[in-house]
Amino acid sequence: MTxxxxxxxxxxxxxxxxxxxxxxxxxxxxxxxxxxQSKRLKVGVLLPRSGYQGFIGQSCxxxxxLAPGVIKQMLGVDVELxxxxxxxxxxxxxxxxxxLIQEGANVLVGAFDSGQTVAIAQVAEQRxxxxxxxxxxxxxxxxxxxxxxxxxxxxxxxxxxxxxxLTGDLFHATNxxxxxxxxxxxxxxxxxxxxxxIAAAMPHMTQLPFKIVDTISYDPAARDLTVExxxxxxxxxxxxxLVCRLNDAIALRREMVKQRWNPMGIISPGSPGMYEEQxxxxxxxxxxxxxxxxxxxxxxxxxxxxxxxxxxxxxxGEKFPFHGLNVGFTFxxxxxxxxxxxxxxxxxxxxxxxxxRQTNIPRKMMLxxxxxxxxxxxxxxxxxxxxxxxxxxxxVVLPADAATAKPVFPAPYYKA
Amino acid sequence: xxxQRRAQVLLAILAVALIVLPFVSGSYVLSVATLxxxxxxxxxxxxxxxGFAGQLSLGHSLYVGLGAYAAAGLFFHYGIGPWAxxxxxxxxxxxxxxxxxxxxxRFGISGVYFALLTIAFAEFxxxxxxxITWLGGAAGLFIKVEQRDTWDLLNLRxxxxxxxxxxxxxxxxxxxxxxxxxxxxxxxxxQAIREDxxxxxxxxxxxxxxxxxxxxxxxxxxxxxGVFYAFYYNNLFPEQTYHISRSIEIILGPIIGGxxxxxxxxxxxxxxxxxxxxxxxxMAAAGIEVPGVKQVFYGLCxxxxxxxxxNGIWPAIARRxxxxxx
Numbered sequence: 251m252t253x254x255x256x257x258x259x260x261x262x263x264x265x266x267x268x269x270x271x272x273x274x275x276x277x278x279x280x281x282x283x284x285x286x287q288s289k290r291l292k293v294g295v296l297l298p299r300s301g302y303q304g305f306i307g308q309s310c311x312x313x314x315x316l317a318p319g320v321i322k323q324m325l326g327v328d329v330e331l332x333x334x335x336x337x338x339x340x341x342x343x344x345x346x347x348x349x350l351i352q353e354g355a356n357v358l359v360g361a362f363d364s365g366q367t368v369a370i371a372q373v374a375e376q377r378x379x380x381x382x383x384x385x386x387x388x389x390x391x392x393x394x395x396x397x398x399x400x401x402x403x404x405x406x407x408x409x410x411x412x413x414x415x416l417t418g419d420l421f422h423a424t425n426x427x428x429x430x431x432x433x434x435x436x437x438x439x440x441x442x443x444x445x446x447x448i449a450a451a452m453p454h455m456t457q458l459p460f461k462i463v464d465t466i467s468y469d470p471a472a473r474d475l476t477v478e479x480x481x482x483x484x485x486x487x488x489x490x491x492l493v494c495r496l497n498d499a500i501a502l503r504r505e506m507v508k509q510r511w512n513p514m515g516i517i518s519p520g521s522p523g524m525y526e527e528q529x530x531x532x533x534x535x536x537x538x539x540x541x542x543x544x545x546x547x548x549x550x551x552x553x554x555x556x557x558x559x560x561x562x563x564x565x566x567g568e569k570f571p572f573h574g575l576n577v578g579f580t581f582x583x584x585x586x587x588x589x590x591x592x593x594x595x596x597x598x599x600x601x602x603x604x605x606x607r608q609t610n611i612p613r614k615m616m617l618x619x620x621x622x623x624x625x626x627x628x629x630x631x632x633x634x635x636x637x638x639x640x641x642x643x644x645x646v647v648l649p650a651d652a653a654t655a656k657p658v659f660p661a662p663y664y665k666a
Numbered sequence: 667x668x669x670q671r672r673a674q675v676l677l678a679i680l681a682v683a684l685i686v687l688p689f690v691s692g693s694y695v696l697s698v699a700t701l702x703x704x705x706x707x708x709x710x711x712x713x714x715x716x717g718f719a720g721q722l723s724l725g726h727s728l729y730v731g732l733g734a735y736a737a738a739g740l741f742f743h744y745g746i747g748p749w750a751x752x753x754x755x756x757x758x759x760x761x762x763x764x765x766x767x768x769x770x771x772r773f774g775i776s777g778v779y780f781a782l783l784t785i786a787f788a789e790f791x792x793x794x795x796x797x798i799t800w801l802g803g804a805a806g807l808f809i810k811v812e813q814r815d816t817w818d819l820l821n822l823r824x825x826x827x828x829x830x831x832x833x834x835x836x837x838x839x840x841x842x843x844x845x846x847x848x849x850x851x852x853x854x855x856x857q858a859i860r861e862d863x864x865x866x867x868x869x870x871x872x873x874x875x876x877x878x879x880x881x882x883x884x885x886x887x888x889x890x891x892g893v894f895y896a897f898y899y900n901n902l903f904p905e906q907t908y909h910i911s912r913s914i915e916i917i918l919g920p921i922i923g924g925x926x927x928x929x930x931x932x933x934x935x936x937x938x939x940x941x942x943x944x945x946x947x948x949m950a951a952a953g954i955e956v957p958g959v960k961q962v963f964y965g966l967c968x969x970x971x972x973x974x975x976x977n978g979i980w981p982a983i984a985r986r987x988x989x990x991x992x
Contacts, residue, residue: 299957308957335946335957340899340906341701345943348694364806368901372811376826377693390808390901406805438905442796442804 290328291591293317293584294355296346296370298362301338306522309573310362310384313580316560317588320581324556327588336361340369347373356597357382357587359580364388371399380590380603384583385576392628398603400627402582402616404545404634410447412634413519413543417491418457419648420517420541420636424659428488428514430463434478434502435493437467444493444520463487470498475505483511489660490516492524499523500532507536514660518542525637525644527572537639539661541647546617546635547578548652553615557581571644578615586611586621617652673989684834688827696826700898702939703833704891709919709931710840711887716917717926718853719880720860722777725784727912728791729759729885733892734902738809739801741821741897748822748893755889762787763885767878776863785910792908802902809900822897829898836894837932840887845928847883856880860926888916922971924978933980941967 295314298307311333318329332355336343343366347358351373358374358381361367367386374381375396383391383401387409392401404412421427433448435441445467452462464485468478479502482490490513494502503516516539518524524540547554558570561577570577590605591597607627612620619631636648640655647657688696708726715721736758737751766787770780796804817824822832847853855876858866867873896902906912923934945960945967975982 300961304957333955335960337961342942344899345694345697345701346946348692348697352692352694365901365903365906368808369899372900373697375811388806388808390806394808394811396811437793437796438804440804446799446803446805 290330291588291597292330292332292354292356293587294332294334294347294350294353294358294360295580295584296334296336296343296350296358296360296366297580298338298366299333299335301336303338303363306576307335307338307362309576310580312561312565312568312573313384313557313577314359314584316557316564316577317581317584320556320560321585321588324585325588325592327592329584329588336363336366336370338363338366340365343367344369344373348377351377351379355379356591356599357602359384359583359587362386362576364391367391371396374398378599378603380587380599380606382583382586382606384580392626396627398599400586400606400623400629402586402621402629402632403579404632405628406443406447407451408632409520409545409634410444410451412545414448414451414455414458416543416634416636416648417517417519418455418459420657420659421459423648423650424657426514426659427459429460430485430487431460431489431491432482432485432487432513433462433465433491433493434482435465435467436470436495436498438470438495440495440521441467441470441493448491448493448519460488462491468498470495472498473501475502476509478502479505479509479511483509487513489514492516492518493521494518494523495521496523496526496528500529503529503533503536503540512661512663516540516661518544520544520634524639525572525575527569530639530642537642539658540639541657541659542637542644543634544637545575545579545632546637546646547574547615548617548635549646549654550652551613551615553613554578557615569643582614582616582621617649669989672987676987676989681838688830693826696830698939698943700826700830700833702935703830703837704894704898705915705919705935705939706932707833707837707840707894708888708891708916709923709935710837710844710928711884711891712916713920713926713931714844714847714887715880715884717920717930718848718860719856719877720863721877721880722781723784723881723884724781724910724913724917725786725788726884726888726916727908727910728762728784728788729888730892730895730912730916731788731791731795731902731904731907732758732762733889734896734907735795735801735807735892736889737893738807738896738902742807742809743800747820748897749820752890752893755893756886759885759889759892760882762791763881764878767881771874771877785913788908788910788913792904795904795908804904806901806903809896811900822894829894833894836890841928841932843887848928852876852879857926918968920978922968922978924980927978927980927984929984930978930980933983934978937971937979 297310299311314331321327321329332350334346334350336346343361347370358379361370362385364386367383368391371381375398378398380398385403387406389405389407435445466478466481468475520543525542530537561570586609589611590602594601594605607623610620610622614621617633617635621629624630635646637644638647638657645655647653647655687699712726715723733755736755737748740746740751770783775783801807817828855871858871859873863873918938919934920931922938924930942964945963949960
């Protein structure tokens with residue numbers, strides 16, 4: 251005689267129990283036993299896709315989205331993306347990083363903003379999971395002695411240095427010798443940091459023919475820049491050196507037109523704003539000839555064509571040059587991880603980190619030297635481009651070997 | 667079982683659960699729990715000013731920032747640990763709170779004008795800190811991070827578990843301190859001022875003095891939270907630390923949980939943080955990857971809570987459990 255069998259619970263209840271159990275295991279942290287044996291690289295992509303940096307975060311995400319396909323084609327590596335939105339918030343960035351690692355991310359990529367990146371970097375370091383930074387410029391990030399944090403982006407110092415050097419190259423290439431500049435900058439965290447960098451770098455840039463005759467800071471949220479532009483115009487400077495964001499750049503350019511101030515040109519030594527799509531859309535012909543010296547992609551590189559093709563396939567309505575910077579660095583960050591995974595043949599975090607440290611990728615998309623990390627986890631020799639707004643698109647005009655057009659300086663409407 | 671006994675049992679269960687949590691949870695849950703405790707603590711601090719004394723501050727990020735920068739600056743430049751730095755943090759916050767309070771209460775600034783004053787102080791401090799190069803200025807102040815496998819409580823360098831327990835101790839301390847405050851003479855005076863300041867004054871309460879006390883206590887407590895913030899995140903940017911969004915984050919917990927109650931800030935912080943994370947998880951499970959949708963849902967949930975539970979969640983729960991609102 252057999253004991254009466256225990257009544258079985260209804261199927262629905264069992265399903266719910268199983269789901270709850272698996273959810274609990276996930277929540278409580280199931281040990282990643284088979285982590286190192288995976289044949290697929292799980293990349294946790296952390297980007298600010300909402301909040302006030304949402305627009306740029308979404309632009310970076312486009313680079314991540316196309317990466318698995320292109321990398322499979324290039325390296326034969328299977329990449330699985332695990333996307334997380336940091337909501338432009340350091341607290342969220344930290345908890346999302348924890349979540350991704352717990353869910354099995356082998357490597358993290360992100361996070362555009364320095365504050366959020368540092369929050370993620372600490373989690374990565376604590377948990378021993380490699381983090382490849384796509385965009386974040388605070389120099390201190392790679393000065394912390396981290397062992398699992400790698401950056402393929404210029405530091406703020408490099409951006410300013412390269413930006414000023416390119417300004418000199420521009421004058422050389424156009425046989426112009428402006429003697430004076432008026433420097434205008436936003437007074438937010440970014441603008442203040444860059445302006446300080448410029449003040450520190452200028453004395454060492456003896457090759458630059460000009461001196462700054464006036465420095466004018468302004469609020470990035472200011473709707474009316476009449477006074478600031480009047481003051482800049484009154485300085486009689488040959489050209490305007492501008493560190494801006496998008497909205498203020500538009501307001502400032504409009505005010506310049508209104509006040510009929512036509513300096514030789516507007517040159518940004520390293521800030522967003524003037525190469526962004528909205529700047530073109532809003533200003534139309536007045537967006538032309540503005541110059542931004544920024545880290546940029548090499549439009550002549552073979553990999554750029556491959557990425558651009560994939561981008562256009564996924565985003566048929568978008569223009570690649572407006573996303574190239576964000577797409578390029580995000581794609582390269584994932585490519586670095588995939589390349590290391592291919593060489594290491596393992597997703598073991600330490601092995602993967604060691605492999606990333608040995609990276610040597612000459613065939614790249616962004617300007618500059620091959621991707622190689624120094625002892626601090628920083629790629630050195632990342633290049634900037636002199637990007638001028640020509641025919642409605644941001645166009646590389648310098649360095650000459652990457653240029654697709656010649657620089658136009660002074661701007662045509664300039665009258666001495 | 668009496669209401670008080672029931673409350674004690676519930677509190678004991680919660681305490682045990684919070685102590686056991688790090689040993690049974692993964693690091694993700696631990697980081698979320700640390701965040702909840704941080705906002706419970708800062709919410710408790712803000713509640714002293716608004717919930718108890720009725721003084722609306724929308725610039726509490728000022729005290730988070732002052733506390734954070736004071737302790738981080740001492741540690742960064744002189745290697746002075748946070749337990750020494752916390753006294754400077756408290757002192758600075760008390761002075762800042764006293765200045766704001768004096769300006770407002772001495773010249774009869776109250777209500778929304780007082781709130782605007784608190785925002786203004788936080789804003790110009792943010793701009794000022796952008797230019798203090800000794801504290802990193804706009805480029806940020808970074809505390810050296812080390813690979814941490816051991817607990818160094820003296821220097822607040824350690825594992826996430828250590829930070830969790832530090833925050834748990836702070837939150838528990840704040841809860842006990844606020845319980846004592848609310849039952850003290852100050853607590854009764856504050857409530858009288860909150861309900862009707864003129865009547866309180868007519869009864870002989872020196873409203874200036876007691877409001878000042880509420881402001882400086884609230885500021886000092888928030889400054890302590892700032893010290894934790896600095897050593898937990900290890901980087902400080904004026905734009906993030908002093909931003910008004912941080913002030914709003916601080917006040918949301920007590921408002922949703924129950925203004926003027928002791929358990930409201932804790933419950934509010936827990937509900938808001940868990941709600942935010944749950945929405946993310948549900949969206950991910952449903953395969954919805956539309957940026958910003960989470961914020962819409964989050965806003966709707968808050969709207970529902972405010973519409974149907976205008977006094978906050980805790981008073982409603984307390985009534986159901988047969989407990990006192992406070």
